[in-house]
Amino acid sequence: xxxxxxxxxxxxxxxxxxxxxxxxxxxxxxxxxxxxxxxxxxxxxxxxxxxxxxxxxxxxxxxxxxxxxxxxxxxxxxxxxxxxxxxxxxxxxxxxxxxxxxxxxxxxxxxxxxxxxxxxxxxxxxxxxxxxxxxxxxxxxxxxxxxxxxxxxxxxxxxxxxxxxxxxxxxxxxxxxxxxxxxxxxxxxxxxxxxxxxxxxxxxxxxxxxxxxxxxxxxxxxxxxxxxxxxxxxxxxxxxxxxxxxxxxxxxxxxxxxxxxxxxxxxxxxxxxxxxxxxxxxxxxxxxxxxxxxxxxxxxxxxxxxxxxxxxxxxxxxxxxxxxxxxxxxxxxxxxxxxxxxxxxxxxxxxxxxxxxxxxxxxxxxxxxxxxxxxxxxxxxxxxxxxxxxxxxxxxxxxxxxxxxxxxxxxxxxxxxxxxxxxxxxxxxx
Numbered sequence: 001x002x003x004x005x006x007x008x009x010x011x012x013x014x015x016x017x018x019x020x021x022x023x024x025x026x027x028x029x030x031x032x033x034x035x036x037x038x039x040x041x042x043x044x045x046x047x048x049x050x051x052x053x054x055x056x057x058x059x060x061x062x063x064x065x066x067x068x069x070x071x072x073x074x075x076x077x078x079x080x081x082x083x084x085x086x087x088x089x090x091x092x093x094x095x096x097x098x099x100x101x102x103x104x105x106x107x108x109x110x111x112x113x114x115x116x117x118x119x120x121x122x123x124x125x126x127x128x129x130x131x132x133x134x135x136x137x138x139x140x141x142x143x144x145x146x147x148x149x150x151x152x153x154x155x156x157x158x159x160x161x162x163x164x165x166x167x168x169x170x171x172x173x174x175x176x177x178x179x180x181x182x183x184x185x186x187x188x189x190x191x192x193x194x195x196x197x198x199x200x201x202x203x204x205x206x207x208x209x210x211x212x213x214x215x216x217x218x219x220x221x222x223x224x225x226x227x228x229x230x231x232x233x234x235x236x237x238x239x240x241x242x243x244x245x246x247x248x249x250x251x252x253x254x255x256x257x258x259x260x261x262x263x264x265x266x267x268x269x270x271x272x273x274x275x276x277x278x279x280x281x282x283x284x285x286x287x288x289x290x291x292x293x294x295x296x297x298x299x300x301x302x303x304x305x306x307x308x309x310x311x312x313x314x315x316x317x318x319x320x321x322x323x324x325x326x327x328x329x330x331x332x333x334x335x336x337x338x339x340x341x342x343x344x345x346x347x348x349x350x351x352x353x354x355x356x357x358x359x360x361x362x363x364x365x366x367x368x369x370x371x372x373x374x375x376x377x378x379x380x381x382x383x384x385x386x387x388x389x390x391x392x393x394x395x396x397x398x399x400x401x402x403x404x405x406x407x408x409x410x411x412x413x414x415x416x417x418x419x420x421x422x423x424x425x426x427x428x429x430x
Contacts, residue, residue: 054079062086062111068141069104077105077179078239081209085177086112088205093117094174096201100124100164100193101180102134102147105209109177110143119174124150124164126181152181156195161186163195173199179209187215197227204247206230212241231298234381236405237335237358299380300400303409304393306353306362307374314349314364321349325363334359336377337406342425344368367422373412375426380407388423390416399423 056066058079085105089097089112097109102125113119125131128149135147150164162185178193190208197206210216211234220243224232232245313319325347327338334352338361341347349364353376360378367373381402383389388401393411397419400409410423 051079054083058083058086058108062108062115064107064111064141068107077103077108077209080235080237080239081105081179081207081242082108083237084207084235084242084244085109085175088175088207089113089119090116092174092203092205094119096170096173097121097175097177098124098169098173098196099177099179100190101178101209102131103179105177105179106134106145106147107138107141107143110138110145111141114143120170121145122170123147124166126150126152126164152185156192159188159192161189161192163189163192169196169199171199172201174201174204176200176204176206177209178207183210183213183215187213188219190216191219191222194223194226197223197230200230200247202247206232206243206245208243208245210240211243212236216241216243233298234405235358236379299378299382299407300391300393300398300409302353302355302360302378303374303376303398303400303411304396306351306360306376307396307411309353310349310351310362310364310374313351321364322351323347323349325350330361334361335379336361337404338377339403339408339426341365341375342367371412371414371418371422373410373419373422376409376411378407379405382407386427388420388427390420401427403427 055069059066059068082105085108088094089109093116094113095117097113097119099106099109099121102123106121106123110121113121123145125134125147126149128151131147131149135145138145138147148167150166152162153165154163155161156163161181164181173196176193176196178190181189183189193206193208200206208216208220211220217234220232220234223230223245227245230245230247232243235242235244314321325338325341331337335358345368346366347363348366349362351362353360353362355378358379360376363375363377365373365375382400384401384407386401386403388399388410391398391400395413396411397413397416398409398411399419399422400407401423402408408426410419410426412419412422
């Protein structure tokens with residue numbers, strides 16, 4: 001079987017495919033049961049591979065026949081994740097791409113590499129028969145991939161579950177694609193992929209599939225703590241979410257988390273499950289109730305940059321401001337949902353603002369008191385929720401908050417309490 005065929009509701013039985021003789025711990029089973037109860041909405045979403053029209057458009061972009069991927073969904077990558085792969089390969093022109101978990105993503109990545117620079121794809125999967133069949137499937141499309149059988153026979157000290165027996169991994173990785181092992185090994189098992197982060201090249205990128213699931217959310221939170229020189233953002237442009245990590249600080253030291261790893265291994269996992277259930281995560285049933293998923297530094301930097309750009313534009317006679325705000329058109333074109341602005345505020349400029357992953361919206365405003373503010377909206381994760389938090393950038397005071405998968409920032413040079421008050425007016429009218 002390959003990703004060309006229709007797969008069932010359950011992932012392949014990795015224990016039968018690569019019997020390592022390792023006993024599964026009861027605590028790991030408790031984690032699977034607990035996260036199965038918590039995460040069933042996201043697991044159900046995994047059955048959707050995205051819209052057929054989007055899949056056809058992606059295959060057309062790669063000049064592949066429409067029957068190249070007849071069945072997406074189940075545990076295969078969705079169109080959103082596949083499009084991220086193509087986008088990053090076209091941008092990076094990577095020499096070395098490493099993939100954990102072969103399948104539909106292997107076909108798409110290999111074809112994108114053919115079109116954009118001809119780099120090398122090294123792919124690992126735990127199922128020997130699947131590896132052989134996938135190798136032949138890719139050869140049928142004249143795609144050359146170094147795809148290897150990597151049984152789940154290893155353990156990574158800082159992470160639970162069984163990990164790939166990786167061999168001859170490239171010393172330098174430009175793009176790391178993480179689509180395995182399956183969550184049924186352990187909900188947090190993909191966290192062990194950070195054992196390869198030290199190999200990331202300058203400006204290297206990490207792509208994690210199924211990133212909206214509870215387990216991957218916890219993994220991402222810990223990655224952000226351990227790898228401060230990699231900027232992680234959760235993107236919601238697919239059915240299952242994609243975590244995009246970009247390495248930025250080449251001089252930062254690699255993670256030194258040995259003590260935390262020991263604590264992680266020795267904590268009571270069963271007690272953790274009980275705590276999740278006791279705090280009502282299942283009852284709440286919303287992603288917003290999970291631990292603060294991201295640091296706000298990137299988002300706040302972009303908000304500050306958009307304010308400076310707006311001020312420069314208003315000071316230049318040759319640059320025209322746009323005072324027309326059409327929230328419906330903005331949402332239809334960018335997916336950005338804008339909150340309702342107070343009626344007495346005056347809009348002086350509305351612009352698209354480019355960010356690393358997608359366009360954001362920057363709006364210049366004047367309040368009834370004549371205060372000049374900048375408002376910034378983007379898809380992003382911050383530690384904030386519906387209640388605004390306060391930050392500073394140079395001489396600017398920034399109030400920022402989240403609503404769903406949208407993040408908002410209101411920036412000005414007035415008193416911090418006043419900025420928070422004005423932000424409160426916006427959140428009350430959202």
